[in-house]
Amino acid sequence: MALQIAQNNRDGQQLVGLGQGQRQGHQGSLVVEVYVLFVNTTNRTLDLYWVCDQDRENIYLTLKPFEEVRVNTFSTHSWFFRDYYTGERMHVRSRRIFQPIRVRIPKNPQHPEQLCDVRSQVLIHFPMRSLRENCLWLVARWLIRTSNAPRRIIHNYHIPATLKQQLLLLLTTMESYSRVAGTRRRR
Secondary structure, three states: OOOEEOOOOOOOOOOOOOOOOEEEOOOOOEEEEEEEEEEEOOOOOEEEEEEEEOOEEEEEEEEOOOOEEEEEEEOOOEEEEEEOOOOOEEEEOOEOOEOOOOOEEEEEOOEEEEEEEEEEEEEEEOOOOOHHHHHHHHHHHHHHHHOOOHHHHHHHOOOOHHHHHHHHHHHHHHHHHHHHHHHHHHO
């Protein structure tokens, strides 16, 4: 990907007392505007969440498979990504949480001290899972899509009790995520 010079959404306005794209944080720390390009590299529809306070998760938008979106965020915002239907967490650089970092390059090689912000590409990918985890997720997703009584079907499976418990836990996780995310999306 060619580097993209980042543009601020505020049409050149600067925050008082600081350089463009900077502001003071809670304990006097410097909060910097960061420019990213989120890319969904999965075949799943994803909800993008940003966290600005420790207790509040906000759905930013839903990204279809292989779509991308430009986002201007801040260095203090954490991001995470969930499968739209199941709530399964996706990863960036093999981590569940993405913390934006400002990227700057020289505007001109003759004047390396003059820097400009660059929009960094953030590839959202499928998490690394064991074969067992992968199979459990596939079975649980299939049961949710095809059955009106997936719990009854699981109880009738001739498989070890631990696998039944894990499948039931995944079903509960998917159902609760569907309810919670549905109410957040309607706001």
